[in-house]
Amino acid sequence: MATMKTKTVWFCKSCGNESTKWMGRCPACGEWNTMVEETVATGRKQGPAVAVSVPGSGHKPMPLKEIDSSVENRISLNNGEVDRILGGGLVEGSLVLIGGEPGIGKSTLSLQIPLHCPHLKTLYVTGEESAKQVKLRAARIGGDDSNCMIYSETLMENIIAEARTMMPDLMVVDSVQTMFSQNVESSPGSVTQIKETAAMLLRFAKETGVPVILIGHITKEGSIAGPKILEHIVDVVLQFEGDNRGTYRLLRSIKNRFGSTSELAVFEMTGKGLREVTNPSEMLIPMHEEGLSGVAVSAMLDGTRPFLIEVQSLVSSAAYGTPQRSATGFDVRRLNMLLAVLEKRAGFKLSVKDVFLNMAGGLKVSDPACDLAVVSAVLSSNFDFAIPSDICFAGEVGLSGEIRPVAQTDRRILEAARLGFKKIYVSSFSSLEGLETQGIDVVKVADVPALCRTLFKG
Numbered sequence: 471m472a473t474m475k476t477k478t479v480w481f482c483k484s485c486g487n488e489s490t491k492w493m494g495r496c497p498a499c500g501e502w503n504t505m506v507e508e509t510v511a512t513g514r515k516q517g518p519a520v521a522v523s524v525p526g527s528g529h530k531p532m533p534l535k536e537i538d539s540s541v542e543n544r545i546s547l548n549n550g551e552v553d554r555i556l557g558g559g560l561v562e563g564s565l566v567l568i569g570g571e572p573g574i575g576k577s578t579l580s581l582q583i584p585l586h587c588p589h590l591k592t593l594y595v596t597g598e599e600s601a602k603q604v605k606l607r608a609a610r611i612g613g614d615d616s617n618c619m620i621y622s623e624t625l626m627e628n629i630i631a632e633a634r635t636m637m638p639d640l641m642v643v644d645s646v647q648t649m650f651s652q653n654v655e656s657s658p659g660s661v662t663q664i665k666e667t668a669a670m671l672l673r674f675a676k677e678t679g680v681p682v683i684l685i686g687h688i689t690k691e692g693s694i695a696g697p698k699i700l701e702h703i704v705d706v707v708l709q710f711e712g713d714n715r716g717t718y719r720l721l722r723s724i725k726n727r728f729g730s731t732s733e734l735a736v737f738e739m740t741g742k743g744l745r746e747v748t749n750p751s752e753m754l755i756p757m758h759e760e761g762l763s764g765v766a767v768s769a770m771l772d773g774t775r776p777f778l779i780e781v782q783s784l785v786s787s788a789a790y791g792t793p794q795r796s797a798t799g800f801d802v803r804r805l806n807m808l809l810a811v812l813e814k815r816a817g818f819k820l821s822v823k824d825v826f827l828n829m830a831g832g833l834k835v836s837d838p839a840c841d842l843a844v845v846s847a848v849l850s851s852n853f854d855f856a857i858p859s860d861i862c863f864a865g866e867v868g869l870s871g872e873i874r875p876v877a878q879t880d881r882r883i884l885e886a887a888r889l890g891f892k893k894i895y896v897s898s899f900s901s902l903e904g905l906e907t908q909g910i911d912v913v914k915v916a917d918v919p920a921l922c923r924t925l926f927k928g
């Protein structure tokens with residue numbers, strides 16, 4: 471038998487870019503210090519590390535008009551929130567990646583799905599936990615385990631062979647970092663192994679039509695090659711976010727070949743697995759006493775769903791020469807911009823103050839409509855003047871201090887009214903013709919000074 475030749479290459483842990491030598495900064499994605507050394511086989515046996523998205527062999531080019539375009543078959547997972555963010559159920563033959571930090575609930579969710587779908591014959595491959603541990607977890611979650619096969623294995627060749635004989639309705643692989651293939655020299659969790667594992671699962675899914683849910687860890691430091699590398703291989707990427715010490719978990723779709731992205735599902739971690747939270751506003755506006763300063767509620771939109779979220783801010787005199795600016799769940803650069811607008815356009819001396827900002831529920835917010843609530847929370851803390859808890863905000867703040875209208879202001883207003891808010895501040899440029907405001911008082915403000923005048927007139 472001919473011995474296989476190997477060579478050493480360098481991979482970027484962040485984007486998977488390959489290089490023949492070490493570099494401090496990845497030329498493809500610009501990240502620093504992410505290149506790792508790996509041994510790969512050269513010569514005949516080396517297959518493409520990246521998936522080839524050809525479903526099966528023997529296919530010939532065909533005219534577009536002859537291709538069957540009937541709607542994909544969707545499988546309902548008996549979980550309203552997961553079905554919704556997948557775009558109406560799991561598509562046959564799709565490869566879905568669930569990413570997130572350790573302990574956030576990836577294994578719980580992916581075991582809960584088969585237990586709540588006893589009509590689906592499921593192959594649950596576990597490389598992280600023993601079969602016994604999975605059993606204990608299943609006992610906690612409850613449900614019907616009669617059609618769920620647990621397979622404790624990490625060698626991909628065995629897993630694919632087993633799956634081909636069993637032909638399940640659903641396959642779960644926990645996790646991509648523990649799986650390895652004999653075709654690749656490097657150790658499990660390395661960039662080449664992760665790519666090969668995903669490529670093998672993708673080929674299997676496309677050839678057989680079995681949907682595969684693949685779990686991948688992301689660590690804060692990115693010390694293991696993570697799901698970032700896989701994003702372009704898989705069909706759907708769902709990412710868990712939120713604080714894994716709290717009870718709420720957010721699952722966001724960041725890529726979906728069969729539906730819209732930026733959809734968000736909210737779950738609560740209970741003693742019996744993850745519970746769907748159908749009205750997220752309830753958890754994002756925590757109940758507390760009236761009269762706390764530094765708190766403002768934003769009527770935001772995440773994906774297609776409007777909900778209300780509490781923004782908290784603390785403004786205090788800077789203890790050191792350079793004031794601190796820190797934001798959780800909000801872009802610090804955007805916070806700095808808003809503070810500069812307050813300083814320059816409304817005359818507040820915030821450059822000598824420390825400013826801390828926090829979004830409730832561990833949510834990461836990117837909707838510009840939150841600007842108005844952020845500005846209001848900062849001013850409220852700065853003046854130590856509490857904003858009544860039945861007021862909310864929806865507006866973007868521009869560089870000259872003007873308040874700009876935001877998308878779907880009408881839906882935000884209606885959601886705020888539904889939740890019992892009495893007053894909402896929006897841009898005076900919003901067109902709200904013919905809107906039935908359902909009893910909520912819509913206050914239109916043109917710029918930041920006007921906001922201060924109406925909000926803090928007391």
Ligand code: TYD
Binds near residue numbers: 607740741744
């Ligand atoms: P897990 O799903 O194993 O996270 P991951 O696979 O993303 O690493 O663990 C989730 C956490 O939730 C773990 O700390 C235990 C806890 N948990 C519950 O609170 N209730 C439950 O019913 C289960 C199964 C787990």
Ligand code: MG
Binds near residue numbers: 573576598644
């Ligand atoms: Mg796990």
